[in-house]
Structures are given as C-alpha cells and as structure tokens.
Amino acid sequence: MKRFFAVLLTMTMFETTAYAAEKRVTKTAIPLQQEVSFDGHTETMQCYNIDGYTYFRLRDVAQEVTDHIQNYIHLFNVSYDAKTNEIQLINWQNTFKREPYVPVEDAKPYVTGTKERQAIRSMMPVRFGGRDIVADKILHGYNIDGYTFYMLRELADLFDMHIEWCEEEKVIELVSMPWQDENGEPILYRKPAIYLYPEETTDVSVELEYDGALTTTYPAYNNGWQVTAQPDGTLINHADGREYSYLFWEGEGYGEMDFSQGFVVKGEDTVAFLQEKLAAMGMTPKEYNEFIVYWLPYMQNNAYNLISFQWENYDASAKLHITPEPDYMLRVFMAFKSLEQPVSVPEQELPTLTREGFTVLEWGGAEVR
Incomplete structure (x- = not known):
C-alpha cells in the first residue's frame, strides 16, 4: 500500500443513558461501512462519519x-461500571499481562443501517490504568443510539497503536508497534554467548537464523561459525586458528518480549536472585558469574526489575542450527524492565539443563523500556 496519511478515527463503547445529563452538543452522524486492516487482516466495519471524522x-x-x-501489548479490555457511571480501559500497560477483549454475554452486533443519526457529545468519565481520562479534552466522543463512540487516534495514543490511511485503496490500517526502546529504536539483543560442551573433541558448525540485524560477532560470523570444541568448552575457530571460550553475537531486533509471567525483584537483590535462579537452571558458577557481571550494572540501581526469561518466542526470532545436533541445549534469554513500583505477575517456572552427551548453553538478554 502507498501514500499513507494519518487519520482521525473514532470508536464506540457502551450502552448508557448518561448522555441525558451531558451538555447536549449534537451533530449529524452519517452511517458508513469502512474497510479496516488489523495487521494485514481486513474487515468491513460499521461506523459513522461526523464532521469528516470516522x-x-x-x-x-x-x-x-x-x-x-500480532503484538499482545496492544490488546485491551473494556467494561462499564454502572455504580460510578464510568468506562474502564485495561491493557498490558496497567497489568503487565495479556488483556484480551472479553465480549459481553449475548451481545448483538451493531448495525449502522442507512439512516443518519443524531450524535450527542459524550462526557462519560473514562478510567485507564487507575487514572481519569478527561472526557472532551483527551477523548472526544459521541453517544449514538445509546452507545458511546470515541476517536481511534486518541485511543491509539493510549494503547501505543499506530494508524495509517491508504489513500490508494481507501483502507484504514491499524498496525502493531514493534518492541522498541524509548527512542523508537529496535531492542538490542545483548551478549548472547554460546558455550559448546561435546563429550570428546568435535568439529562443530553453528549457524544463526536471526530476524533482526547482527551488530557485533566474536569471532567474526561468516555465514556461520566452524570450530573445534573440547569437552571443557574450549573452542578453536577454523577461520583464524585462535582459541575462544564461547561464540558471541549481538543484534538489533523487534522480537516479542513476553512479561505475562516472571519475577519482580528489587535492584539491590539482583545478585542473590540471579545466583539462585541461574544455578537452578543448571548453569555453572563460571557461566552464571559471567552473566551477572555483564547484567548487574544495568539492573542493580533500579528500584525494581520485572524479569521474565524468554523461551519459545526467543527461539522463534533467533534460531540456532548446530551440527552435530546437541543432545541437550538451554538458551537462557532474560528480558527485564525497570519499575518504580512493584507489580504483581504470576511466578515463572524455569527449566533445568541436563548436562549429558553433547551439551550447549547460551545466555543473553534485553532491556525493554
């Protein structure tokens, strides 16, 4: 699609009669059936045009x-509190959990029909993440047929969603925002270090299939590493004949980081936490000491850290192809997020590396801001 332009859109919410007490600013709502693309999936949706906005x-x-x-951080649930007469919005920003929408039981699809409707300016209170959203200043909405409709552009700002308009195809596009840092840059996959422990001296080929862009490798990655590995982990790189302790890479990527389970740890408790959990996962003191020495400066001065070890999603974004195939492999990739206040998350269950036969260990991580 070409020629994207930002658009102001709007959305609806809940059945309510509260608009009777609102300031009765009225507009004419013209019914539309508009194509909207959600990460490439297109639906024709019922909507209204009011003063040129949808x-x-x-x-x-x-x-x-x-x-x-595709990115679960944009999922949100909505509810109406009849006691306080307010709309409540809940998503990952509030809970650090996936918040899929839960439909109202026996709710019927809304059909705009073909007749123009009267739209009444809504002053319905809205709460998001425990704070009040100022109606008619941050969120502009209208009540039509007992439902409240809001501007998608303003809601997109709340949920970090991105909206585009394809003029050529007349389609509104709602697009996932990738995981990124505070400057909108890709997340840096830091210090993945690959240790190889064969039972006997073995020539090993290691290839990395990575969704992002490699920024640093050591030794140099030339379409893969070819090494001779010793049982104690010593590596001789075939390209330069030098000895290495492990294979190292870093890269920029947009892989999904899952914080739906994990641990909330005070910055001052980082060392004790990592010593306990990494040892429990089967890392040796040499391995987890190298891990801690690298990550401690990024974590110890934070009030709290939300820590979650990534598994299937990390494997999917950075696949390792090793020949001969290892008997056992553990890839410890830690994602963490600095917090000012603790949050509640389900505790994560962690696997343990079996050190039998040809064993491979990798560790790395990413800071998500």
Missing part, C-alpha cells in the same frame, strides 16, 4: 484487535 464502536475494535493484532 467513528467506530470501541467494543467492535477491541474484538478485532484481540483476534488479529
């Missing part, structure tokens, strides 16, 4: 985001 029901969009958006 408005959608929030619940409809929440369902499509849950069904089709």
Whole structure:
C-alpha cells in the first residue's frame, strides 16, 4: 500500500443513558461501512462519519484487535461500571499481562443501517490504568443510539497503536508497534554467548537464523561459525586458528518480549536472585558469574526489575542450527524492565539443563523500556 496519511478515527463503547445529563452538543452522524486492516487482516466495519471524522464502536475494535493484532501489548479490555457511571480501559500497560477483549454475554452486533443519526457529545468519565481520562479534552466522543463512540487516534495514543490511511485503496490500517526502546529504536539483543560442551573433541558448525540485524560477532560470523570444541568448552575457530571460550553475537531486533509471567525483584537483590535462579537452571558458577557481571550494572540501581526469561518466542526470532545436533541445549534469554513500583505477575517456572552427551548453553538478554 502507498501514500499513507494519518487519520482521525473514532470508536464506540457502551450502552448508557448518561448522555441525558451531558451538555447536549449534537451533530449529524452519517452511517458508513469502512474497510479496516488489523495487521494485514481486513474487515468491513460499521461506523459513522461526523464532521469528516470516522467513528467506530470501541467494543467492535477491541474484538478485532484481540483476534488479529500480532503484538499482545496492544490488546485491551473494556467494561462499564454502572455504580460510578464510568468506562474502564485495561491493557498490558496497567497489568503487565495479556488483556484480551472479553465480549459481553449475548451481545448483538451493531448495525449502522442507512439512516443518519443524531450524535450527542459524550462526557462519560473514562478510567485507564487507575487514572481519569478527561472526557472532551483527551477523548472526544459521541453517544449514538445509546452507545458511546470515541476517536481511534486518541485511543491509539493510549494503547501505543499506530494508524495509517491508504489513500490508494481507501483502507484504514491499524498496525502493531514493534518492541522498541524509548527512542523508537529496535531492542538490542545483548551478549548472547554460546558455550559448546561435546563429550570428546568435535568439529562443530553453528549457524544463526536471526530476524533482526547482527551488530557485533566474536569471532567474526561468516555465514556461520566452524570450530573445534573440547569437552571443557574450549573452542578453536577454523577461520583464524585462535582459541575462544564461547561464540558471541549481538543484534538489533523487534522480537516479542513476553512479561505475562516472571519475577519482580528489587535492584539491590539482583545478585542473590540471579545466583539462585541461574544455578537452578543448571548453569555453572563460571557461566552464571559471567552473566551477572555483564547484567548487574544495568539492573542493580533500579528500584525494581520485572524479569521474565524468554523461551519459545526467543527461539522463534533467533534460531540456532548446530551440527552435530546437541543432545541437550538451554538458551537462557532474560528480558527485564525497570519499575518504580512493584507489580504483581504470576511466578515463572524455569527449566533445568541436563548436562549429558553433547551439551550447549547460551545466555543473553534485553532491556525493554
């Protein structure tokens, strides 16, 4: 798709009669059926045009985001609190958990029909992450047929979603934002170090299939590493004849970091935590000491760290192909996020490396901001 332009869109929410007490600013709502792409999946959605802007029901969009958006940090759930007469928005930013949309039981699809409707400016209170969102200043919405419709552009800002307009195909695109740092740059996969422990002296080929861009390798990665490995882990690189302790790489990537389970640890407790967990996963003192020495400066001065070890998602974004095939391999990739205050997450279960036969260990990590 070409010629993308930013657009203001809007979305709907909940059935309510609260608009009777609101300031009755009224507009004409013109029904539309608009194609919207969610990470490449296109749906024709019911919506309205008000003063040149397009408005959608929030619940409809929440369902499509849950069904089709690839990055789970954008998932959000919505609810209406009848006691306080307010809308509540919940997503990963509030809980560090996946928050898929839960449909209202027996809810019927909304159909705009063909007739114009009266749209009444909504002043419905909205809470997001425990704070009030100022209606009519941060979120602009209208009540139509007892439902509240809000601007997608403003909601996208809350949920870090990206919106584009394809003028050529007349399609609105809702696109996942990749995991990135505070400057919008790719996350750096730091210090993955690969240790090889064969039972006897063995020539080993190691190839990395990586979704991102390699920034540093040692020894130099020339479409793979060819080494002779000793049982004590000593490596002789065939390209230069030099001795190495492990194979090292770093790269820029946009892989998904899953914080739905993990550990919340005070910065001052980082050493004790890593010593305990890394040893429990089968790392030797030499291996986990090298891990801790590298990561401690990034973590110890934070008030808290949300720590989650990545498994299937890391393997998917950075595949290792090793010949001969190892008998056992453990890839310890730690993602962490600095916190000012602790949060509650389910504790993560961790595997243990079996050190029998040809064993491979890799460790690395990423800081997510």
